[in-house]
Amino acid sequence: MGLLHAFVAAIITFAAAHRLLAYGLAFLLAGAETFPVVGALVPGTAIIIGLGALVPGGALAMWPLIGFTAFGALTGDGLSYLFGRHYKQQAMGLWPLRARPGLLGAGEAFFARHGSKAVLISRFLPGVRAAIPMVAGMAGMSAVRFYVVDVCAAALFALAHIWFGMALGASLSILHAIAGRLAVLALILAASLALVVWLTPRIIRRSMALLARLRGPVRQWAGAGDGWARRLVSSALDPERPETLGLLVLGAALIGGLWLFFGVLQDVIAGDPLVRADAAIFHFLQSLRTPAIDQVMVAITELGDAAVVIPVFLVTLAWLVWRRAWRAAFYGFAAVAGASLFAFLMKITLQYARPSTGFTGWDSYSFPSGHATASTALYGFLVVLICREAGARARVLVTLGTVLLVGAIAFSRLYLGAHWLSDVTAGLAFGVAWVALLGIVYLQHARSEVGARGLGMAGLAALLVAAGLQIGTKHAADMRRYALNLPVREMSLTDWRNGGWASMPVWRVDLTGDYEEPFILQWAGPLPPLKAALLAHGWQVPVAWNLSSSAEWLLPDAKADALPVLPHLENGRAEALLMIKTGQDVPHGQRLIVRVWPSGTVLTDAGNTQPLWIGTVVAEKIEHLKPLGTLVDEQDSVDVPMQDLKSALPGTQPEARIPPGPNWNGEVLLGQP
Structure with a gap:
């Protein structure tokens, strides 16, 4: 299995470097999967999905990839259909079909049960995919009917696999900084649409079946006595009323x-x-x-x-x-x-x-x-x-x-x-x-x-x-x-220094509306000076989310600086700055993480404006679950990582925000370049 994974990964890497050959590869693999026996040995589905994962990054274009995949599937199905139509029952004695005598039997049973629809359904079922086109030809299905159904099947096959691969590829880059806005929205809409399409008919069928089962017992209860409630229920459940x-x-x-x-x-x-x-x-x-x-x-x-x-x-x-x-x-x-x-x-x-x-x-x-x-x-x-x-x-x-x-x-x-x-x-x-x-x-x-x-x-x-x-x-x-026009609050720099900072939010709010970790940093001005000061004191930019870094979570002894950082949203906003710290100054088995978001407020000073940023700092404990992988556990206390952040920003001014508690001393650091 590991050898197969390595083989698939090597092909995908090669495709990323050779765009035209990648389209040809999609064509060949989609077609090869439809040949009996041979199709079962070709990891076409895995590779096609992997090629789709290269689309969000720009290595491949979506529509050409979908077109070549669909055309390859249609070509392979057509050749298999013509083979069965020409040889009919003689095909079962030819190689490689005689090596798998049960394959055509399963395909014939599936085709007999579903008829023309089997051509469409089997495109998504690896077990019978390689037999149905040939069986359709052997059964004498008309060419017009076969190709009408198969064109739809090939198009749906290509769309489903390429879009699924695109979703996988986009999700890795999304986790880094929620930067792939279009991909994120596409994932949300696709997931919502799939959920609605999947749930609606099932809810209707299950509800009707449940009500049908309850109808008899409830009618018995209604007929066992008198009263307005029983009469109303009995009338509503009258079997004469459809x-x-x-x-x-x-x-x-x-x-x-x-x-x-x-x-x-x-x-x-x-x-x-x-x-x-x-x-x-x-x-x-x-x-x-x-x-x-x-x-x-x-x-x-x-x-x-x-x-x-x-x-x-x-x-x-x-x-x-x-x-x-x-x-x-x-x-x-x-x-x-x-x-x-x-x-x-x-x-x-x-x-x-x-x-x-x-x-x-x-x-x-x-x-x-x-x-x-x-x-x-x-x-x-x-x-x-x-x-x-x-x-x-x-x-x-x-x-x-x-x-x-x-x-x-x-x-x-x-x-x-x-x-x-x-x-x-x-x-x-x-x-x-x-x-x-x-x-x-x-x-x-x-x-x-x-x-x-x-x-x-x-x-x-x-x-x-x-x-x-x-x-x-x-x-x-x-x-x-409906043009995008986010409201921006203005405050003078003097007012911010003289107490306006206290009007900023105290806690981070996640998408569900719950309060999370406290904001212990407010930074007035551009972010590059803040980032430079942190870099000078041992902080670093975390690794980006990609295939290689994602695999680190599967290692039972992953290092703290090799693991990508899970993004956090503040009031729906993505981080503008994300940095980590590991090494001797950090407790063993932990890493510190500082996150900075736009506050939605700008500060004015002598006609000039500058953004105001709000930030958190937390400690994450690295837990090695041998041999299953690695997890991180965010610690509740922020006092220790806050002291490290304070030492990295000596110009910041601490201000008391709330009374001290067990996990936070109640202070916020105010800083500017």
Whole structure:
């Protein structure tokens, strides 16, 4: 196994140095994996993923690599298919198939069970990948059908493997300083999308199965006595009513939505950790913004604008009126109008300020997100209407599509800095609860059919037309409106020295809103002098995150200065300076780490401005878990590493910040060049 790993690593290293040959290698490996017996000996998947890992660093280009991989997979599958089509059953007596007689048997069974879909599925299953194209040819599958399916399979295979490799390659560089902003955001979106696509159908199926199992026992309980609660449950679970399970699902959504909404509301009013997490996530997402992704996110957020929601809403009402589904039209109107009115009243009542200053009037109020609330209400009630008449598969697809659409709109509000996380969460939660309540009442009295297929097509057409017009006419203006504009606080240098330093945060806040280690350093001015002073006193820049340094964690005797440092975020911001200290001045088995972040404040002096930085210092204990690897444990006490930092910066002035405690003497060091 170690020899195979070394072989794969050598090929990837060679590919990084020879770009054109790397593309050819991807073509050959993707094709070779489809040949029976031979394909099992070729580590094509591992090498293709490794080649994808070279893309974020610029060694290879993404689309050419994807194209060569897809074309190689298509070519290999095609040759295997033609081989089987030509030789048919005679192929089983030819080399190398006669050496593996069970391979074609497994492939034939798989193909008989799945039919044409086997060509697509097998592309991602190493066990039968090398047999299915040949079996398809032997079974007489038409060439047109085979190549239509195989083109899709080859494209998906290439995209999945190259993007997965890119995610692995990008994650190593991300850990160094969260510098690969586009890669980080791509990972977040890809993980979120994969989670939604994977969870949604499973939650629906599991929920329906659970409710079906509980239906009998609950009906027995309801029929065993009298009382309004038993009668209500008995009516809701009447087997003559096909929408019973839907009612129960909506009931669960109502309870969950209300619980989440009031939980968020309580945290916002009380200023609980969720409010601190709001600011941390805001700064984190703003640090990931890039012009290319801004274009996409602005377009997505425009899907939730009133200029898009209202036309879709009106087309929906018009369809329901045309179908004479008066009750559905009434509840549809109540869903959107009620949710929008509620969001407006909450905004003017709480008057919770947005993170961005690009809004005026009542629109400058933030809680809850109007985009999230209205979109959830409109598209959620459409799901209720369509799923009442659609089949099981259509229900899953419609629900999944709606979740992706509303989730994308909600995320775009966070990414563009238009809302806090609590705003979006509350808007989604209330929208779900409101739709569930109206859906329960509607399904209790629904009589007429709404024409689910036509309603869905009309709503989709209205969405596409309205979105196209909105994006085409408003996109440039919205790009200016949502331009990155982080608020910066100003303070005079004199005021900072005379006590303004005490207004800086005391503790680092992580992404979850929790308080972490204390800020024991404030530095006024540029960072190079601070870095130079630390270098002069034995501090050093830690090793960067890469394949080689990452492997150090797997060694049971790794040295302290060979291990890369895990990044920490402060209120969503990445470190601007990160340094470590090891050696004789540091206790055995430990290393000191100093981290410095921008404070969000600039200091003014005689018309000039200079940044203000805040920093922490901690000690990490190196733990060797022989023979498993190495771990680090951050120590609670900061007094010892703080004394070392103070000696490295003799010009700093200690000031008492809080009363001394067991892990911190309460002092902060104020310094400048």
